[in-house]
Amino acid sequence: MDKQSKILNRRFYNRETLKVAQEMLGCFLVRKVKNKIIRAMITDVEAYVGEDDLACHASKGRTSRTEIMYGPAGHLYVYFVYGMHFIMNIVTEKKEFPAAVMIRGIKIDDVGYQKTNGPAKACKFLQIDKKLDGWDMTQGEKLWIERGVKIPKNKIKTGKRIGIDYAGHCTHYLWRFYIS
DNA sequence: ACGATGATGAAC
DNA sequence: TTCATCATCGTA
Numbered sequence: 001m002d003k004q005s006k007i008l009n010r011r012f013y014n015r016e017t018l019k020v021a022q023e024m025l026g027c028f029l030v031r032k033v034k035n036k037i038i039r040a041m042i043t044d045v046e047a048y049v050g051e052d053d054l055a056c057h058a059s060k061g062r063t064s065r066t067e068i069m070y071g072p073a074g075h076l077y078v079y080f081v082y083g084m085h086f087i088m089n090i091v092t093e094k095k096e097f098p099a100a101v102m103i104r105g106i107k108i109d110d111v112g113y114q115k116t117n118g119p120a121k122a123c124k125f126l127q128i129d130k131k132l133d134g135w136d137m138t139q140g141e142k143l144w145i146e147r148g149v150k151i152p153k154n155k156i157k158t159g160k161r162i163g164i165d166y167a168g169h170c171t172h173y174l175w176r177f178y179i180s
Numbered sequence: 181a182c183g184a185t186g187a188t189g190a191a192c
Numbered sequence: 193t194t195c196a197t198c199a200t201c202g203t204a
Contacts, residue, residue: 046199048199055199056199057188057199060188060189060190063188063189064188065187065188065189079187079188079199080186080187080188081186081187081188081198081199081200082184082185082186082187082198082200082201083184083185083186083187083198084184084185084186084200084201085200085201087199087200089199102199104199118200118201119199119200120200120201121200121201161199162199162200163198163199163200164199166197166198167199
């Protein structure tokens with residue numbers, strides 16, 4: 001089983017975001033920087049789906065910041081918030097339909113069994129910043145996701161997305177998925 | 181409960 | 193060009 005075959009490809013990401021989000025749980029986010037590899041299991045995600053989702057940055061339409069979400073699936077969307085934090089998302093669904101999965105929590109198996117909760121902490125740990133905005137996650141360089149362990153449906157919890165109180169009726173959508 | 185701290189988008 | 197807001201986190 002070669003490495004390439006484990007890497008999630010564009011077909012995986014180019015599907016309904018809620019499905020992609022749940023299937024990303026248990027997969028391994030792999031970061032390579034200066035020949036060091038960090039491998040982290042994805043444990044907590046949120047879906048942001050289309051212009052009608054008032055919590056999605058694309059609800060304001062196509063801007064320079066959201067442009068990447070309108071492109072092909074499998075690319076990274078990194079943005080900067082609160083003057084100090086980076087947040088990472090993987091673009092999903094077909095070209096021209098803006099959607100993405102945000103990575104909220106990871107668990108690191110390699111070094112000392114650490115885990116992070118919170119999207120900014122995950123970015124900090126994996127050294128992901130604006131320089132990786134738009135990165136193609138399907139090429140197996142610098143940053144990619146590998147097929148991981150299958151999480152049974154009864155181990156997947158749903159919840160409201162965090163920090164989107166401004167999003168009107170969309171606030172209540174159960175579009176956060178995490179491993180219990 | 182709140183302040184840090186700067187990009188972003190909307191208003192003007 | 194200004195202004196309010198923000199998919200957060202650490203300290204209290």
